[in-house]
Amino acid sequence: MRATDGKLLAVNSTGCLEVFSTPYPESSWQLPWLHSLFGNGPAVAAGVAAALRARGRDDIRVIGQAGDGGTVDIGFGTLSGMFERNDDVLFVCYDNEGYMNTGVQRSGATPPAATTANTKALGPEPGNAFGQGKNVPLIAMAHEIPYVATATVAELRDLEYKVERAMSFRGARYLHVFVPCPLGWGAASADTIKLARLVKETGMFPVFEAERGEVTEVSRIRRQVPVEDYLRPQRRYAHLFGDPGRPDSVARLQASADRNIARFGLLPEGTRDGEALRDHPRHRLQPCQQDRLVAHRARGLHEPDAAVQRRLPGRGEHPGLALRG
Amino acid sequence: MEDNPFPAIMGRVCYHPCETACNRGQLDEAVGINSVERFVGDEAIRQGWTVSVDVPxxxxxxxxxxAGPSGLSAAYHLARRGHTVTIREAGPMAGGMMRFGIPRYRLSRDVLDAEVRRILDLGVTLELDAKVTDLMALKDEYDAVFLAVGAQLGRRTYIPAGSAAHVLDAVDMLRDLETGEKPLLGRKVAVYGGGNTAMDAARTAKRLGASEAVVVYRRTQDRAPAHESELAEAEDEGVLFKWLTTIKQVDAGKLVVERMELDDSGFPQPTGELDELDADSLVLALGQETDLSLLDGVPGLVVDDGVVAVGPDLMTGCPGIFAGGDMVPYERSVTVAIGHGKRAARHIDAWLSGAAPEPVARPAPATFDTLNTWYYADAPRSHRAVLDRARRESTFDEVVLGHDESTALLEARRCMSCGNCFGCDNCYGVCPDNAVIKLGRPGESYLIDLDYCKGCGLCVAECPSGAIQMFPEEI
Incomplete structure (x- = not known):
């Protein structure tokens, strides 16, 4: 609202955001707000933007919002269309890694090994399969739209900045916000912000900005922690730490976090990898954390994670993945 | 200044137990509270800040x-509560051990004079060279008495000494120096004792031109009562140490010493191994005792083990006579003495008015586990600079230097405000239910709207300073 001087119009796809903000016949939205279907949010937003353009109202900005289901799965076709036409819309995805509102089903944003209502902790590969799902921020970058950014609810100032920054561009913009769901993930409500902080500090969710397909800024890790610290407080990963547990799966998740770290250059300046981190007083790992990090890596070494590598589209050769410094 | 009339002095001579307790010590290094206190105290002197008496x-x-730290502190707090105060001091200048015990290189006399002056400016009457010899004769002229005569008699031990042996007392030596007499110590000086006074004596001897100052102590270094920082500073200045050693005999130019060893209970036992140590003089620093002669004939007053027994309100067995500082059985430090002054003033005030003393509100300590340190920027501690070694060995200039304004501000900002809201808006930002209302009033920044709060505890978990608490509702 502040970034647009109050001249804002919102289009919403179905999601829990609507459940708590617009229980019929009430609405907590104090701005023009439009809901159509689960899957067509980006198309409706693009239409609204076109209508405003036709009326010559370039002072009113349009924002589209959806959860990861409405963005990554059901709304993906219309989202890609909005991107390729470069419609003047900021689309925000609130990513809680599944269909939490309808009973915790898996989405294309559900991470490997996580249990949901339809990826139970059963069989040889319990939880969500490795090697599936998609990374929409990278796909958005591949459309070479003016602005793509990721953020978490743990860094509200950063989120604020990125909305303001997005509003300084015209054309299609995409903001992917990581939002833990205490209910769907089986985590304590009070840990919501902590989990959002840890997902970034493990490297599992890279926080960055990109313009026209090029990464322009990354939020570096401040105090690196092993993925285990992020996984353990969540019941959806409980099977990884039971008896006997699945240290191999934890190692694969650590390997994918390490890949993100290398790919986006997430380590603090002046350090090159976790080994160097150990000697860096500002980012010193607790001895137990070091041991676990090393242990996870050792396990990962014997088992190159081809599946995880397949999961991430783009690879290093894509121009969009050229890294800064 | 509400609590402590001596910030510039405390910022120099306090052993800052607060820094040991500081939660930031568990994150990187404790906040330099002492250095910030010194900066603020010096700034108050530089800018001539004054305090006022706001009651009739x-x-x-x-x-x-x-007129030592305890007496001056009591006078300050009593005067600020509207009482007329007269201090009687036996010595020629105010300050007590802050002047006659602590050498100049640890506490500049300009600073001491300025902070004493600020107390006298409140209308406190100071009578110098006015030793009280008979307390009971004076008692009726006043409504209450606070005794703070300190402990300035050097403790003695019997050491056989030859007729030409030069033995003197550390307390006397430091006092003489302050009144302008330069003690004759010779080239090689031995100091007997392991406390802070021994360090002061040895470091002073070096400054007076001794080529060698040796501290002789019968136990080990880790059992020496001297504060760690003073031991380190003495060592830096080239003071030598002979641990596990006692002195058997003093002769002209040399001492006979005996090696000791600690028994199972940690007590030193003689071994019979004798040795000689060259020394032109021997300074005794074996602890201090109180001159209690003025208390003769005070009814009800109990002296136990050389110190005056007092209750928790610091009142002696004689109603209306209170005591504090080195003459009562507590840890002997300037910090404790100043605290006694304040505590005594509070209880004297209550005793005079016949009311119960105002209760002291002490919130429970804010422990490290209630903090969310993620939100604090990495900020290494700024340490105070020290004087060059060459100048430390030859002059009485202050050894530890103060911070400049920007460094002091930076150090103060390292404080994590444990348990106290500093209005960062974090709770307002993270609340998923908009249940935190911003009031923006000083001391009352936020309100939790319990009609909307669902009790998720997110604000509590994410409060950087642990200032929010959540209790289960009674059903």
């Missing part, structure tokens, strides 16, 4: 015996 005169007259 009570018409009560209190006698304070002794």
């Amino acid at each position: 005169p009570t018409g009560r007259h209190v006698l304070v015996v002794g």
